[in-house]
Amino acid sequence: MAHTYTPGLTVTPRTVISKKRILPIPGAILAEQGKTVASAEVVARAELPGKVHVVNVVNLLGILPEDLKDFMVKREGDRVEKDEALAENKPFIKWFKTEVRSPITGSVEAVSSVTGQVILREPPRQLDLSAYLDGTVAEVIPGQGIRVETACAFIQGIFGVGGETWGELAVIASSPEEVLTADHLMPRHAGKIVVGGSFVGTEAMARAKAVGVRGIVVGGMHDKDLRALLGYDLGVAITGTENVGFTLILTEGFGRIPMARKTFELLRTLNGRKASISGATQIRAGVIRPEIIVPLAADEDARGQVSSARQERGGVKVGDPVRVIREPFFGRIGQVAGLPSDLTVIPTESRVRVMEIGFPDESTAVVPRANIEVIEG
Amino acid sequence: MTSPADKPLRTIVATDCGSTTTKAILIEKVGEEYRQTYRGEAPTTVEAPFEDVTRGVLNAIAEIEELSGRKILDGEKIITPSGAGGDPKVGVDIYISTSSAGGGLQMMVAGVVQSMTGESAQRCALGAGAIVMDVLASNDGRLPHEKIERIRSLRPDMILLSGGTDGGTVMHVVEMAEYIAAAEPRPRLGMSYNLPLIYAGNAGARERVAEILGKKTALTITENLRPVLERENLVPARNKIHDLFLEHVMAQAPGYKKLIAWAGAPIMPTPAAVGLIMETIARKQGINLIGVDIGGATTDVFSVFQGVFNRTVSANLGMSYSISNVLAESGLDNIMRWVPFSIDEQDLRNRIKNKMIRPTTVPQTLDELQIEQAIAREALRLALGHHKTLATGLKGVQQERSISDVFEQKGSGETLVDMLKLDLIVGSGGILSHAPRRLQSMLMMVDAYEPLGFTELAVDSIFMMPHLGVLSTVNEQAATEVFVRDCMIHLGTCVAPIGQAAWGARVADYTITFPAGRVPESGTLTFGALHLFPLAVGEEATVSLKPARQVDLGAGRGEPVERRARGGVVGLMLDGRGRPLHLPAKDEDRIRALKEWHKALGLYPA
Numbered sequence: 001m002a003h004t005y006t007p008g009l010t011v012t013p014r015t016v017i018s019k020k021r022i023l024p025i026p027g028a029i030l031a032e033q034g035k036t037v038a039s040a041e042v043v044a045r046a047e048l049p050g051k052v053h054v055v056n057v058v059n060l061l062g063i064l065p066e067d068l069k070d071f072m073v074k075r076e077g078d079r080v081e082k083d084e085a086l087a088e089n090k091p092f093i094k095w096f097k098t099e100v101r102s103p104i105t106g107s108v109e110a111v112s113s114v115t116g117q118v119i120l121r122e123p124p125r126q127l128d129l130s131a132y133l134d135g136t137v138a139e140v141i142p143g144q145g146i147r148v149e150t151a152c153a154f155i156q157g158i159f160g161v162g163g164e165t166w167g168e169l170a171v172i173a174s175s176p177e178e179v180l181t182a183d184h185l186m187p188r189h190a191g192k193i194v195v196g197g198s199f200v201g202t203e204a205m206a207r208a209k210a211v212g213v214r215g216i217v218v219g220g221m222h223d224k225d226l227r228a229l230l231g232y233d234l235g236v237a238i239t240g241t242e243n244v245g246f247t248l249i250l251t252e253g254f255g256r257i258p259m260a261r262k263t264f265e266l267l268r269t270l271n272g273r274k275a276s277i278s279g280a281t282q283i284r285a286g287v288i289r290p291e292i293i294v295p296l297a298a299d300e301d302a303r304g305q306v307s308s309a310r311q312e313r314g315g316v317k318v319g320d321p322v323r324v325i326r327e328p329f330f331g332r333i334g335q336v337a338g339l340p341s342d343l344t345v346i347p348t349e350s351r352v353r354v355m356e357i358g359f360p361d362e363s364t365a366v367v368p369r370a371n372i373e374v375i376e377g
Numbered sequence: 378m379t380s381p382a383d384k385p386l387r388t389i390v391a392t393d394c395g396s397t398t399t400k401a402i403l404i405e406k407v408g409e410e411y412r413q414t415y416r417g418e419a420p421t422t423v424e425a426p427f428e429d430v431t432r433g434v435l436n437a438i439a440e441i442e443e444l445s446g447r448k449i450l451d452g453e454k455i456i457t458p459s460g461a462g463g464d465p466k467v468g469v470d471i472y473i474s475t476s477s478a479g480g481g482l483q484m485m486v487a488g489v490v491q492s493m494t495g496e497s498a499q500r501c502a503l504g505a506g507a508i509v510m511d512v513l514a515s516n517d518g519r520l521p522h523e524k525i526e527r528i529r530s531l532r533p534d535m536i537l538l539s540g541g542t543d544g545g546t547v548m549h550v551v552e553m554a555e556y557i558a559a560a561e562p563r564p565r566l567g568m569s570y571n572l573p574l575i576y577a578g579n580a581g582a583r584e585r586v587a588e589i590l591g592k593k594t595a596l597t598i599t600e601n602l603r604p605v606l607e608r609e610n611l612v613p614a615r616n617k618i619h620d621l622f623l624e625h626v627m628a629q630a631p632g633y634k635k636l637i638a639w640a641g642a643p644i645m646p647t648p649a650a651v652g653l654i655m656e657t658i659a660r661k662q663g664i665n666l667i668g669v670d671i672g673g674a675t676t677d678v679f680s681v682f683q684g685v686f687n688r689t690v691s692a693n694l695g696m697s698y699s700i701s702n703v704l705a706e707s708g709l710d711n712i713m714r715w716v717p718f719s720i721d722e723q724d725l726r727n728r729i730k731n732k733m734i735r736p737t738t739v740p741q742t743l744d745e746l747q748i749e750q751a752i753a754r755e756a757l758r759l760a761l762g763h764h765k766t767l768a769t770g771l772k773g774v775q776q777e778r779s780i781s782d783v784f785e786q787k788g789s790g791e792t793l794v795d796m797l798k799l800d801l802i803v804g805s806g807g808i809l810s811h812a813p814r815r816l817q818s819m820l821m822m823v824d825a826y827e828p829l830g831f832t833e834l835a836v837d838s839i840f841m842m843p844h845l846g847v848l849s850t851v852n853e854q855a856a857t858e859v860f861v862r863d864c865m866i867h868l869g870t871c872v873a874p875i876g877q878a879a880w881g882a883r884v885a886d887y888t889i890t891f892p893a894g895r896v897p898e899s900g901t902l903t904f905g906a907l908h909l910f911p912l913a914v915g916e917e918a919t920v921s922l923k924p925a926r927q928v929d930l931g932a933g934r935g936e937p938v939e940r941r942a943r944g945g946v947v948g949l950m951l952d953g954r955g956r957p958l959h960l961p962a963k964d965e966d967r968i969r970a971l972k973e974w975h976k977a978l979g980l981y982p983a
Contacts (some may be wrong), residue, residue: 024563025563052522052525052559054522110555110559114548117552223727224726233701233704235704236698236701253730254727283697283736326732346741347743347982348739348740348746349813370738370739371741
């Protein structure tokens with residue numbers, strides 16, 4: 001049977017996910033191999049060098065850079081307190097004495113006799129790295145981090161904003177078509193990850209922020225609402241560091257698009273369970289998609305039976321469920337009805353490989369294979 | 378491996394390891410000519426699960442083996458030289474490669490004065506094929522702690538520090554070095570090695586810079602890239618960037634040590650190789666040219682004017698990954714002016730965002746194609762605008778003035794890009810190379826660049842310019858022969874008078890004399906009209922134009938012009954839409970004009 005390979009987004013009730021948790025600079029590893037960790041647990045810690053402050057002492061004292069060292073009260077490596085004298089001049093009359101005081105508490109990093117600058121550094125900041133997932137430490141990478149592994153339900157979105165968070169899933173929409181509105185969001189949703197249907201607008205997002213929702217998972221949104229949320233027009237698809245009050249994950253794309261039924265039904269079965277989510281998206285080599293990870297309970301752990309979703313991808317066959325991801329059939333979900341092997345001329349006059357798709361209303365369409373996505377799982 | 382000097386090259390295999398695809402081409406000497414004969418491609422394998430770039434290279438070469446019947450691989454080795462065991466269909470004489478995998482070469486540069494050494498350092502890094510993440514300078518308006526925070530947060534592959542002419546300021550260069558040292562910069566890849574830093578500033582500050590940065594970075598000192606204000610000396614620093622790219626950056630990427638060992642010439646960053654072939658062609662043919670490579674994430678622009686090469690990269694102007702940024706930078710109206718129908722703004726914005734998050738999709742309907750080509754016009758236009766601001770004469774240089782300059786004084790640092798002196802535009806990248814009709818590629822470039830007078834246009838057939846660039850370092854003849862015969866698809870010539878007139882008014886009378894007895898064409902080019910005359914590849918026509926009083930064709934207003942124009946797969950285009958090109962302000966007039974132009978040229982299917 002003819003088949004093709006078109007990567008899609010994974011939606012699966014059971015798989016094993018493994019996440020590397022790596023510090024930005026070398027540090028100490030606090031977790032032990034084989035031990036169980038919870039998402040909020042600190043598994044590694046590093047000391048980020050403190051913020052640097054530059055004080056141009058020669059300008060303040062009216063001296064030459066080469067003479068600076070003679071006027072310094074503090075030396076390189078010395079600790080200083082805020083407002084403590086760093087340097088002072090030596091006038092004949094004490095009243096005319098000028099002192100240059102430290103703007104921070106920290107240490108003297110460098111004294112330059114070329115530029116006349118004194119560089120001060122604040123004490124190091126502690127950076128804690130959390131486990132992000134409830135799982136087991138599968139590997140310790142000395143000095144760098146760990147790898148956490150967990151058996152879980154796993155759903156990839158298409159686009160997100162905001163970083164990692166975790167909380168209880170609350171499926172609010174009654175169907176994949178239902179719009180998530182401000183009226184749906186109640187104080188009881190504080191700290192939760194809410195799941196809507198086809199769409200979320202500005203008003204509902206404002207309400208979510210006010211209520212203290214940790215995450216929103218929904219089919220689509222308008223570009224204008226994303227601009228309003230971020231305060232700028234997102235030009236390049238790299239996200240994950242935004243601070244908008246919650247993490248947002250779109251499962252389908254931009255516009256009002258019902259969530260794929262398979263995704264919605266899986267989320268509904270997971271209602272009330274703890275999920276770890278991330279909105280980080282990067283669409284380039286090394287694609288990163290937003291994700292919803294719901295660890296399985298110990299008695300559900302069917303580790304022997306599951307395999308990585310990635311390994312299951314064999315290609316697209318007639319009968320597979322697919323989603324069209326470009327106009328004129330954008331957002332529609334159907335089944336592969338045929339996979340002609342010859343190149344076909346489409347209305348733009350491009351010659352491309354196509355696929356025949358049958359939709360639930362029994363209509364059919366011919367679509368470039370590049371414009372469909374397999375619903376995987 | 379046999380060195381190129383030992384044996385004349387007859388068979389060459391070259392790869393370009395891109396972010397997503399590794400493209401391999403086979404070049405063979407057919408008779409007395411070098412020709413590109415077969416190509417293969419495979420996904421790049423720098424990232425998990427493979428984490429070895431050579432896997433993708435072997436796969437791409439294996440595809441060539443299948444197509445050509447030539448045995449090139451012996452297990453996981455490339456057989457060199459060709460003719461091993463007496464069989465001419467075994468092996469190749471040399472393997473060469475370029476690479477932009479893993480995001481290419483990302484650099485930060487620093488100088489003292491932003492518009493002088495800062496810009497020179499930027500030109501140097503761009504010319505070496507880098508993406509410049511930021512330009513730091515003493516006068517860049519940022520406070521010291523802001524500079525330090527920026528250096529720390531960027532994590533580039535390499536830093537280029539310049540500043541001061543030889544014998545000039547030491548203090549400001551040392552100040553920049555102190556900021557870099559205070560930031561304790563870490564490299565992008567790997568945790569265990571020091572960040573490479575090239576110092577190419579005032580020779581008098583070397584000792585101080587070495588004291589400050591010697592222990593905190595992998596410091597390399599080279600000649601000052603701006604030894605005197607009047608002259609740039611970019612080559613030594615550019616060479617050092619290439620050396621460090623191989624020694625540090627590439628060596629950290631998975632599989633590259635093996636790849637470097639296979640290659641018979643140093644592996645080059647992809648854009649550096651493209652720049653090199655452009656420079657070579659411009660020099661050999663004695664022409665001024667602009668080359669553009671519009672990709673999914675970035676648009677690279679190369680130019681050679683009066684022998685001076687410049688490259689810029691607009692890191693966030695592209696057709697998929699950064700398509701939304703084209704909209705953000707150009708504005709919706711500028712995109713919509715090229716679209717011959719109305720569309721709801723919200724719908725269009727959602728469509729563009731959907732293309733960004735699903736970058737591999739293709740337009741299925743004509744409307745979608747027209748929208749994508751409209752966005753491409755704006756990306757091309759903006760990228761050339763960026764290029765013009767950096768491809769300039771040196772700023773801060775004293776100029777001698779004569780009495781003739783009284784009425785027209787130009788400051789130093791004028792752009793070198795003179796569209797009237799431009800001979801050739803070469804386009805590359807999916808939207809240009811794979812447009813359903815070649816005419817669409819030609820008009821996209823004409824609309825975006827607004828060439829003046831006579832300008833030839835071409836597209837790169839299968840994006841083999843990187844391969845040819847690195848090949849030119851080994852065998853220039855082979856590289857230029859393949860470039861002319863197999864790489865470039867000549868589209869034709871655009872003739873565009875400069876000036877404005879009332880819609881339908883006479884712009885110029887023209888006579889076109891064709892070769893070999895074809896009946897000449899003559900007529901009047903009116904304002905707002907576009908004409909296309911078939912003129913095949915390899916053919917030349919003589920175009921005589923008598924412009925209206927206010928119209929200039931390069932010889933001055935109203936002055937007649939006669940020039941030879943070369944043909945191509947599209948032909949000869951007479952563009953009477955005026956320069957600068959203004960589209961009608963009213964929507965209905967604009968849409969009517971666009972439809973007329975499209976119909977006159979046969980741009981889209983009826």
